[in-house]
Amino acid sequence: MFAKYAFTICLVLLVMVELFSSCQHTQHNEVLQTVTIPESAHRGKVNVFDLVDSISYVPLETSDRILLGDVMGVKQAAGYYFVQDSRGLYAFDAAGRFVAEIGHRGIAPEEYINLDCFYVDAFKRLVCIVSNYQRKILRYTFQGTFHSALTLSKKYANIVSVLSCGDDSLLVHFPLPNEAVGTGCEYALLTVHGSELADKELLDAPSVHSGVARHPFSYYPMASFRGKTYFIPAFSNRLYTLESDVAKAAYAVDVPGLAPDERFLRRHKDLDFFQLRDVMRTEGVSMGITAIEATEHYLFMSLNNEETLIWDEEKCMTVAAVYNPSLDTWANLLLTGGVSNEHVGAIQADFLNANKERLMKDGDERLAAIARQVKEDDNPVLFRYHFKRSLFD
Numbered sequence: 257m258f259a260k261y262a263f264t265i266c267l268v269l270l271v272m273v274e275l276f277s278s279c280q281h282t283q284h285n286e287v288l289q290t291v292t293i294p295e296s297a298h299r300g301k302v303n304v305f306d307l308v309d310s311i312s313y314v315p316l317e318t319s320d321r322i323l324l325g326d327v328m329g330v331k332q333a334a335g336y337y338f339v340q341d342s343r344g345l346y347a348f349d350a351a352g353r354f355v356a357e358i359g360h361r362g363i364a365p366e367e368y369i370n371l372d373c374f375y376v377d378a379f380k381r382l383v384c385i386v387s388n389y390q391r392k393i394l395r396y397t398f399q400g401t402f403h404s405a406l407t408l409s410k411k412y413a414n415i416v417s418v419l420s421c422g423d424d425s426l427l428v429h430f431p432l433p434n435e436a437v438g439t440g441c442e443y444a445l446l447t448v449h450g451s452e453l454a455d456k457e458l459l460d461a462p463s464v465h466s467g468v469a470r471h472p473f474s475y476y477p478m479a480s481f482r483g484k485t486y487f488i489p490a491f492s493n494r495l496y497t498l499e500s501d502v503a504k505a506a507y508a509v510d511v512p513g514l515a516p517d518e519r520f521l522r523r524h525k526d527l528d529f530f531q532l533r534d535v536m537r538t539e540g541v542s543m544g545i546t547a548i549e550a551t552e553h554y555l556f557m558s559l560n561n562e563e564t565l566i567w568d569e570e571k572c573m574t575v576a577a578v579y580n581p582s583l584d585t586w587a588n589l590l591l592t593g594g595v596s597n598e599h600v601g602a603i604q605a606d607f608l609n610a611n612k613e614r615l616m617k618d619g620d621e622r623l624a625a626i627a628r629q630v631k632e633d634d635n636p637v638l639f640r641y642h643f644k645r646s647l648f649d
Contacts, residue, residue, distance in 0.1 A: 288494070288508040293565065297573040301586070304578040307566075308641045311580075311594075313603075314352045315626050316635035322346060322354040324635045330593070330600040333376040336398050337600065337638060338383050345374055345385060347398055352638070356400030358383050366402035368394050375418040375426070384420075388413045393453075406453050412446070414439045419478040421485055424448040427458075427498060429477045432490060432529075434466040442489055445501055458503040459489055459496070463521045467528025475558065475591055476599055481550035482569070488545045488557075491516045495545065495557070511559050513542030549596040551643060556590050564589040571648040582619040583611070594639050601641075605634035 304311070316324070316339065325342040332338075337348040338358065347355040358374075360367050368387040376383050377395075382403055384395045391413040393406040408415070414437045417429040426446040430439040443458040478487040485498040486506075493515040495507040520541065524532050536543060547558035557565040563574040578589045583603070594601030608615065608627045615627040626637055 288505055291495075291507050291509045291565075291567060291572060293510045293572055293574055297571075298563075299573055299575050301577045301579065302575055304580050304589075304641070307575070307578065307589075307647065308643050310642045311582075311620070311623075312640045312642065313620075313623050313626055314348075314350075314638040314640075315630060316348055316352045316638065317354045318605075318631075318634040319354065322357075322635070323633075327602045327636055329374075330602055330638060331374075331376050332597040332600050332640070333378045334381060334398070338374070338376060339602075340371065340374060345371060345383070347383070347400060355398070358396050358400050359385055359394060359402065365405075366394070368392070372415060373417055375420050377420045377422075379420075379422050384418070386415050386418060388415060393418075404451065406448060406451055408453060409455060411439070412444060412453075412455055417477055419480065419485065419487075421480075421498070425501075426453075427478055427485060427487060429487070430461070432461050432464060432466045435468045443487060443503065445498070456501060458498075462490060463518065463525045464491070464532060465525065465528065467530070469529070475547035475561075476549055477547070479548045479550040479555065479596070479598065481555045486548055486550070486555065488548055490544075491521060492544045493542075495548075509545055509557065509559070509565065511542050511544055512563070513540060513560060515544045516541050547590050549590060549599060551596055553645060554643060554647070556595055558588070558590045561588075561591065566647065568648065573648065582615065582623050583607075584614070594641050597640075601639045602636040603639060604636055605630045606632045608637060 324339065327339060327341050329340045330337060335350045339346050339348060344361060345358040347358055349355055363369060368385050368390065370387050370389050372386045372388045374383060374385045381398055382395045383398060384393050386393050391408040391410060393408065395403040395405065397403055412428065414430050415428045416431050419427045421427055424447060428444050428446055430442055433439060440461060441457040441459060442461045445456045445458055446453040478485065487496050493509045493511040494505045495509060496503050497506045516536065524535055527535065542560045545557050545559060546561045549556045553568060555567050559565055563576050565572055565574050575589055577586050579586050589595065592601060593599045608630050609632040612627045616624045630637065
C-alpha cells in the first residue's frame, strides 16, 4: 500500500514539475520582445542588386611565397584581410597584396599545433589563434610577429568560435557535448587578466549532443550590432544579448515552423546531430536561428538554414535565396559569406576562369576586368556586399 501511495505521489510531483517548467517557459517568453515577420515581408528569391548598391571584389595576390589551399574563413579589419586556409593563417592588405603569415604551425612556444579558430582584436591590432590542444590563445601583430599567449583552463579548451567584445572580454562558443569532448556550457565569457583568462559560464548546453564529431550546431553564432553583442543558442528562436557580463534573452524571433522545446531535446538526446536533424525534418520541427551576422545598419539571421531574416530593430524581411546575374548563380545570402566583415566571401579562381567569356560579355565591369587577369590556379577573389541603406523603403 505504501509503495502504491509513494508511486502516486511521485507521479503527481513529476506532473507538477512538468507544469511548472511549462509555465516558466511561457512566462519567460512573455517578457521577450517578439520579432514578427509580416506575411508581406517574405521576399522569396530575389536579385542580389535589389538588396545591395554594389559588390566589391579584391583578388588576392598569387606568388611563390603565397599559394592558398582550401579557404576556410576570411575576416576583414583595420584595412587588412585575414585568410585561413587548410594550412595556416595569412594577412593581406586592402588591395589584396600579401603581407605576412600569421604565426607558424609547430611545437615552439610561439607556434600553434592546431588552428581551431581565430578572431581579430581590432582595438589592440592583434589577430589571435585558438589552439585548444595546447590550451592557448596565441596573439600576433597584423604583420605576423608573435605578441603574447593567453592560457585556457582545461574546462574551456574546446572553443569553436570567438568574438572579441572590445574591452578585454571574449565571448566564446563551444560545440554541444559529444563522446570525444564534453563541455557543460554552450557559451562563456573570458576576461583577459595579463596572460590568464578569468571565465564565466553564460548558457548551459542543451540536452543533446553532437556525436563523436566536434560539430558546432550554428554556422556563425555571434555578432556585434549597434554597440550590442548578440548570440544564439542551438535549436532556439531566441536572440540573446550580453548585458553586464550576463546572458539575457532579449528577443523571440518568429521562426517558421515549430522550434524544439526542452522535452523534445531530452527525448532525442542520444541521437547525434545528423540523426536529430533528420527527425526534426520528418516531424516538421525547426532548427531555429542557425546563424547571425551584422553590418552597420542590419542584423542578419538564418532561419532553419533556409531563409535569411534582415532586421534593423524596427522593420524586417526574409529572403530565401539571391541571384547574382554577373556569376549566374543562386545562393543562400548568409551562409555563403560576403555579408559582413566577420565572414568575407571568396570566389575560386578556377570558377572565374571557366566563366571568363560570359563575364567579359555580360558581367560586372570590375569582375570582368579581374576575370581577364586571373589564372585557373590563382588565389581566390574576395567579395563583400554593400547593402542599400534604405532597404525597407
